[in-house]
Amino acid sequence: MATQNLCTVKRRGRVHLITLTGAGEHRLNPALLSAIRSAVAASAGAGALVLAAEGKYFSNGFDQAWARTAPRHLQATMGGEFRGLVADLLALPMPTVAAVTGHAAAAGCGLVLAHDAVIMRGSRGFLYMSEVDAGLKLVDFFAEVFREKVPDAINRRDLLLRGGRMAAPEAVLRGIVDKAVDGGVEDVVNAAVAEAEKLAARGWDGEVVAEIRKAAWPNLWSKVKDYGADAPAAAARPRL
Amino acid sequence: MCTLEQRGRVFVLTLTGDGEHRLGHPLIASLRSAVASVAAAAASAGPGTALVTVAEGRFFSNGLDIGWAGTSRPRLQELVDALRPLAADLLALPMPTVAAVTGHASAGGFLLALCHDYRVMRADRGVLYMSEIDIGLPLPPYFVAMFRAKITAANALRDVLLRGRKLRAAEAKEMGIVDAVCPGPAETAAEAIKLAEQLAARKWDGGVYASIRMSIFPEACKSVGIVEESDEEKRKHFASRL
Numbered sequence: 307m308a309t310q311n312l313c314t315v316k317r318r319g320r321v322h323l324i325t326l327t328g329a330g331e332h333r334l335n336p337a338l339l340s341a342i343r344s345a346v347a348a349s350a351g352a353g354a355l356v357l358a359a360e361g362k363y364f365s366n367g368f369d370q371a372w373a374r375t376a377p378r379h380l381q382a383t384m385g386g387e388f389r390g391l392v393a394d395l396l397a398l399p400m401p402t403v404a405a406v407t408g409h410a411a412a413a414g415c416g417l418v419l420a421h422d423a424v425i426m427r428g429s430r431g432f433l434y435m436s437e438v439d440a441g442l443k444l445v446d447f448f449a450e451v452f453r454e455k456v457p458d459a460i461n462r463r464d465l466l467l468r469g470g471r472m473a474a475p476e477a478v479l480r481g482i483v484d485k486a487v488d489g490g491v492e493d494v495v496n497a498a499v500a501e502a503e504k505l506a507a508r509g510w511d512g513e514v515v516a517e518i519r520k521a522a523w524p525n526l527w528s529k530v531k532d533y534g535a536d537a538p539a540a541a542a543r544p545r546l
Numbered sequence: 547m548c549t550l551e552q553r554g555r556v557f558v559l560t561l562t563g564d565g566e567h568r569l570g571h572p573l574i575a576s577l578r579s580a581v582a583s584v585a586a587a588a589a590s591a592g593p594g595t596a597l598v599t600v601a602e603g604r605f606f607s608n609g610l611d612i613g614w615a616g617t618s619r620p621r622l623q624e625l626v627d628a629l630r631p632l633a634a635d636l637l638a639l640p641m642p643t644v645a646a647v648t649g650h651a652s653a654g655g656f657l658l659a660l661c662h663d664y665r666v667m668r669a670d671r672g673v674l675y676m677s678e679i680d681i682g683l684p685l686p687p688y689f690v691a692m693f694r695a696k697i698t699a700a701n702a703l704r705d706v707l708l709r710g711r712k713l714r715a716a717e718a719k720e721m722g723i724v725d726a727v728c729p730g731p732a733e734t735a736a737e738a739i740k741l742a743e744q745l746a747a748r749k750w751d752g753g754v755y756a757s758i759r760m761s762i763f764p765e766a767c768k769s770v771g772i773v774e775e776s777d778e779e780k781r782k783h784f785a786s787r788l
Binding site (some may be wrong): 370373374378381382385437438440441442443444445446449452453456458459460462463466467469498 | 595642663695696697698699722725748750751754757758759762763764772773775777780781783784785787788
């Protein structure tokens with residue numbers, strides 16, 4: 307699977323920086339998901355991971371257009387790959403930071419929340435759980451991301467059941483996002499990398515990070531673990 | 547006992563009369579019937595409806611009809627069992643729901659308010675109160691599940707269930723239990739209807755809305771007897787939407 311045009315990987319100090327490339331919506335189709343998973347797997351040896359994006363969007367969610375033209379038996383691979391990516395992030399032996407450089411909608415928002423820390427662009431971009439507007443239900447593991455990572459009842463309702471666009475100041479106030487950063491995309495990326503570098507500097511044992519993280523979000527982990535790169539069944543599962 | 551009217555896209559369910567709106571068999575049955583009518587009407591009305599539940603008088607509801615139950619444990623259990631499907635009907639209702647807490651809401655009455663997506667409450671009088679600890683009654687499991695689902699701050703949950711704290715609207719808002727506070731009952735009802743209209747105007751697919759609602763707190767749904775849709779059924783729904 308050609309990944310060069312979908313995301314780039316750079317090391318900045320101890321930080322493994324993955325950037326979704328191009329000015330598009332970074333729709334999470336099987337190709338992009340596969341590229342991100344490969345990029346995540348390539349983080350071995352780093353002290354922390356940052357996922358960022360170029361352009362106006364972090365990710366606008368699943369690629370419905372692709373799904374419409376895909377053969378029925380392949381439509382499920384998109385959900386399966388996403389589930390696998392969440393598992394890979396939960397099992398990653400280093401801290402993870404999402405640099406929300408632009409809009410993060412639906413599965414894009416879910417992907418953000420699957421990280422340990424979230425740094426968001428202050429003046430542009432929003433979190434938007436569009437499913438209620440688009441008429442899409444939430445499968446169980448996906449809802450679990452929000453049940454584990456957005457524990458407050460009001461926040462969960464407001465994020466999932468209002469079809470609202472939540473900008474950084476509100477997201478920080480509600481505790482959904484850790485920090486808002488002024489400036490452009492590069493400023494957000496730099497802040498996320500700086501945060502990741504600070505985490506890497508703690509010198510934590512990566513295996514311990516992974517074990518504690520899986521224990522902290524046990525419901526989510528139990529629902530995604532069989533889809534991760536390290537899961538026993540992974541080798542048998544078809545990958546595009 | 548209760549009346550149901552439709553104002554545009556909003557269904558307004560009113561607990562009528564000046565009394566305590568005690569949840570005994572007659573009122574519970576009336577409410578279930580009304581809620582069932584709302585669900586049926588929604589099916590024919592199409593996307594973009596909402597429910598407001600409001601009450602006349604000084605009480606929203608003072609809870610289960612423990613007067614009728616008296617000292618009979620079986621009778622009390624009957625009422626607990628009768629209220630459970632009403633809670634389920636509300637949690638599964640295919641539209642946004644707003645409780646206009648126009649008076650005291652205690653025990654089962656507080657639960658009833660919590661079964662709605664949003665709460666608007668009057669500031670001038672009335673409290674939210676879980677009296678069980680004070681009167682020496684244990685909480686039915688589904689009551690606890692609902693409170694745990696809707697009141698997620700540990701100290702708020704403790705204050706409500708373990709301290710028998712009586713909450714005026716302003717403090718309830720601070721604790722994340724009530725969404726908006728209005729001066730009196732008329733304003734509360736008006737604000738609740740206005741919120742319901744705004745939500746209805748989004749024209750959400752009711753089945754999807756209810757599904758997402760239920761996926762926010764599956765344990766509470768399970769405890770009131772709702773069987774959540776399987777992922778397989780949800781995927782069939784996706785496929786039909788492509």
